[in-house]
Amino acid sequence: MVPKDGVLDCAVWRTWLEREALPSASAGIGVLLREDFACGRGALLVGRRDGEGVHVALRDYRGSCDPDVALLLVGDAETLGDVLAHGLAQMRPLVRRGRLQPYMLKTLDELHDAGLADFVEDLGLVFPRH
DSSP states (O other), X not given: OOOHHHHTOHXXXXXXXXXXXXOOOXXXXXXXXXXXXXXXXXXXXXXXXXXXXXXXXXXXXXXXXXXXXXXXXXXXXXXXXXXXXXXXXXXXXXXXTTSEEEEEOSOHHHHHHHTOHHHHHHTTOOOOOO
């Protein structure tokens, strides 16, 4: 089990984002503990990569995300620890098993414009095209 205070460590997530080589994006990916999501308050970790490097910060979570967050990943400490330990390859199975819940906070066009559409597809999520 990963301790709650260690799973939202900015330095650890910065290293993870650098290692996983996520695409540059104009919007961030939020990471939130399930218990904080359920009660509508807590700490939200937001990370993204752009032309200047990787940026990771903790923010207060009060039931909603800032407009610069395009995708929210919610899981318990153990699940987020698995993501940190095993990388992107672990995310899709965690989503399928219901241990990691992704919430798209933008439309597909907005995700595409932000540079995150491929990441969303890598999670195994699809948008119907009409």
